[in-house]
Amino acid sequence: MSTTVTEAGAPPARLPLSDVLARHRTALIGGLALVALLLGALLLGGGAWPARFSVDLSGPLGDASDWIIDNRDSHPLFLYFFGHVSNAVVLSVRAVYLVLLAAGWAGVTAGAGLVAWRLAGLRPALTAVAAFGVCGLLGMWVPTMQTLALMVVAVAASVLLGLVLGLAAGLSDRVHRALRPVLDTMQVLPAFAYLLPVVLVFGIGVPAAVLATVVYAAPPMARLTALGLRGADAGVLEAAASLGATGRQRLLTARLPLARKELLLGVNQSIMMALSMAVIASVIGAGGLGDRVYQALASVDVGAALAAGVPVVLLAVVLDRVTAAAGARIGAAPARGTGLGWAAAAAGTVAAALVGRSAGRLSWPDAWTVDVAAFVNRAVDWMTAHLYSGVPVIGGTADWAARFTTWVLDPVRDGLRWLPWWTVLLLVAVLALLVGTWRTAATAVLAMVAIGVLGVWDPALDTLSQVLAAVAVTLVAGVATGVAAGRSSRLERLLRPVLDVFQTMPQFVYLIPVVALFGVGRAPAVAAAVVYALPAVVRITTQGMRAVDPVVMESSRSLGATARQQLWRVQLPLARPALLLAVNQGVVLVLAVVIIGGLVGGGALGYEVVFGLAQGDLATGLVAGAAIVCLGLMLDRVTQPAGKEHHDA
Amino acid sequence: MNTEPPAPSEPPVSEPPVFSVRELWKVFGPKAGRVPSDPALAALGPAELRERTGCTAAVREVSFDVRRGEVFVVMGLSGSGKSTLVRCLTRLIEPTSGAIAIDGEDVLSMDAARLRRLRRHRAAMVFQHFGLLPHRSVLDNVAYGLEIQGVPRAERRARAAEFVAKVGLEGMEHRRPAQLSGGQQQRVGLARALAVDPEVLLFDEPFSALDPLIRRDMQEEVVRLHGEEGRTMVFITHDLGEALKLGDRIALMRDGRIVQLGTPEEIVGAPADDYVRDFVRDVPREQVMTVRSAMRPATAAETDHGPALAPGATVHEAIEAVVRSGGTARVVEHGRCLGVVGHADLLGVVAGLAPREEAA
Secondary structure: OHHHHHHHHOOOOOOHHHHHHHHOHHHHHHHHHHHHHHHHHHHOOOOOOOHHHOOOOHHHHHHHHHHHHHHOOOOHHHHHHHHHHHHHHHHHHHHHHHHHHHHHHHHHHHHHHHHHHHHHOHHHHHHHHHHHHHHHHOOOHHHHHHHHHHHHHHHHHHHHHHHHHHHHHHHOHHHHHHHHHHHHHHHHOOHHHHHHHHHHHHOOOHHHHHHHHHHHHHHHHHHHHHHHHHOOOHHHHHHHHHOOOOHHHHHHHHHHHHOHHHHHHHHHHHHHHHHHHHHHHHHHOOOHHHHHHHHHHHOOOHHHHHHHHHHHHHHHHHHHHHHHHHHHHHHHOOOOOHHHHHHHHHHHHHHHHHHHHHOOOOOOOHHHOOOHHHHHHHHHHHHHHHOOOOOOOOOOHHHHHHHHHHHHHHHHHHHHHHOOHHHHHHHHHHHHHHHOOHHHHHHHHHHHHHHHHOOOHHHHHHHHHHHHHHHHHHHHHHHHHHHHHHHOHHHHHHHHHHHHHHHHOOHHHHHHHHHHHHOOOHHHHHHHHHHHHHHHHHHHHHHHHHOOOHHHHHHHHHOOOOHHHHHHHHHHHHOHHHHHHHHHHHHHHHHHHHHHHHHHOOOHHHHHHHHHHHHOOHHHHHHHHHHHHHHHHHHHHHOOOOOOOOOOO | OOOOOOOOOOOOOOOOOOEEEEEEEEEEOOOOOHHHHOHHHHOOOHHHHHHHHOOEEEEEEEEEEEOOOOEEEEEEOOOOOHHHHHHHHOOOOOOOEEEEEEOOEEOOOOOHHHHHHHHHHHEEEEOOOOOOOOOOOHHHHHOHHHHHHOOOHHHHHHHHHHHHHHOOOOOOOOOOHHHOOHHHHHHHHHHHHHHOOOOEEEEEOOOOOOOHHHHHHHHHHHHHHHHHHOOEEEEEEOOHHHHHHHOOEEEEEEOOEEEEEEOHHHHHHOOOOHHHHHHHOOOOHHHHOEHHHHOEOOOOOHHHOOOEEOOOOEHHHHHHHHHHHOOOEEEEEOOEEEEEEOHHHHHHHHHOOOOOHHHO
16 A cells, blocks of 8 residues: 555655655655654543534524525616526526417427437437336426426536636636636535525525536536647647648538547537536425425435436436437437438427417326325335334334434544544544645645634534445445446456446435335435445446456566456556545545435435525525535545546536 | 569759758657757757657658659657658648748748648648548548649549549448448548648558458559659658668668668668668668669670660669570660669679679
């Protein structure tokens, strides 16, 4: 361990001093930590974050939020800027919604199928038609259209915004340097952290929901656009220059077309992020499917939550498949007969809409719906009665949850709280130093200090304890599965479709099954986080194992290494960057869901955000949101290996 | 070797050179401009220069002329600065100091618009890694240069189709570059450069990424094109065989400097220093050297006997003639006998013995 850390951390130094420092890095860090520990014990004593170091922001924040509420209708800033933004958002969402309603269910379904057919082929088209059919069958047609309308506006805005930012960052080094850390950080923040600031400005409602979605979904588009523009084959650009192309000609004929794969991937990611956020934003008035899930979860009505959750998943799968297939298609072959095909698709959509209209069936017929909620709830009741507890030998699911809470979550949380506050900081610093650089360590410690200063030390440690427990479970299960899948192609083939589906699902829907299985509380929140983060960890580990140079594997085999020796001596060490990335991604994803777990009794910071929103106590919510940002920053930096390039998960 | 155009050993003085390069420097690194102007720094070797200034001099004080219609080869190992040099010619890389003229017109003082015109109409480049647009068909790739010039779509496609045929890619107009072999891709690159009808073609190691057999085909293609059109070419390569095969004149570079500039025969027959000598040691000399450098003055009896050879004939060809006739062969130019070659003279060349003084 120590040697590899040194290699990774040491720059090719010329000065002997830095050389020495780099070589004995681990020992140095250990020594410093020990000294700090002794000093701390002598000078600072124990206990939680001392009250004298914290600042109570609820007063000023409350004043600010009151001021905004008072001036929302009169202050020029709101009248002439935010007001217009808000109106534009409301108008466009309404317009899209009206178009969708006017097309009727027949028109929308036919349109979705035909667009999918043109973009991606027959199979995605059939999937799309079936998905919309199921949405109708479940009695969720209207909420689905509401969510879709919000999505269309939010995706259009975030793709546009991301494109502009990405172009700037792709063409200008200075913009790139300024923008990259911001985008990197935004990528690791939980969705919940974005809600409060927009609510503060726009109040609860559709504009806030759309804008939170845009802010959440634009970064991947910006990142990938910049990545694509920067990654353009230098040889092609030089060839263009050698033929006398102007800067504009080079951008339009070479740079942008060369980046089209990244651009399409950016659109795909933006759509997926937007869907995820559009559902979560139900907490701040997005309406639609997310709202149904949210209301149902609030009353622990698993059946209703599932009926609204299934359309969300279907929407996610369809959007992902269609955009991904479209990307692969446009990347591969030239488009043929495009105009004609699109005309046919448009004509088909209009025809279907007209037929639906003339048949007087604009809204989904009530007779065609299936009430799954009641059925599911009966099943859940049966589960509650028979599987929750008292199952011989293995115990029930609620028993597991209770035991997990008593034996894992409570001790970790109490342990963290028992630790003197400064030792927590020290621990963060040492961890960050071991994995990353002085800079990441400084950021991590500062973020942790900020949490203390904000006065939310205790709930933050509660959240942290849930994150740690979930991450531990995720990593053990994920790395083991990933290593196995990395060594067995058959297992990988089996896992791939499962991972594909799981990775497309919005965070919110993971809460539904865990509530059904474990009820409410911290354990279900942790379970949802594990399930959400597991696919990414498995996938990254598998890729890391597979990316090991086959020549190295072959040479180790030729030296007579056993399979076990190969795994421990060759594959795992060489896959170290991938494993570190898996840890980093695991932590980030777990945190996102642990926070949302506040909706199902996870408590801690997530609950404070929800509470703040529900009670209109924005100050509490904002402080919790800021603490979430800090916690996210800290966790990301602590797990961020030195000299890594940020990969897109 | 028969296809090789006759190398004019005496340049026609009247015509100005296509490219005229004088004391050209390209230095990479911080404050690069001070290196050429400071004689103390300019005299440093590569390692010392890097140590002292953090700079790398890719091209050092290079001067040469490219004559109209010739194939001018710049040859050197990787890192010798040859690719940088060719990019300086059209300022794809901005030279640090020196002078470049194309047809007597100063290149370094051109503004952006004139430089673009130069690149669009007068010098087109063929790249080692082709630099094709992967999302466009072969035809549109070939038409790309014309598109940049603003030629209307129908016209540029018609012209491009001509050049697609010229490089032997008929029937592949609608394929994507990824669907072609390396050799075919480079034919597209070549057609793209030809399509703009440039005054001079610049080749940057165009065939280095190709398999040997395909490389030979492509070299012959270039020889053929040059024979048909007589277009001026600047050809960069690290392959000595390629340089000798294609070049009318060769500039041999090492560490940014030209260590020798001459015809293939001069380079092989009279290496300027040990580096060049080492370089050309394994060259099959009989393929490069001509009887002009192998002949000796004829005695009276020899002037009338034996087969006649042109002075540009290779030693390889002479050996065949000498073996067939059993005696000496005459070197005849414009009906005048310049000298004769016999067994001993030819073997002397093959053995690499110093050219005999009297053979001049």
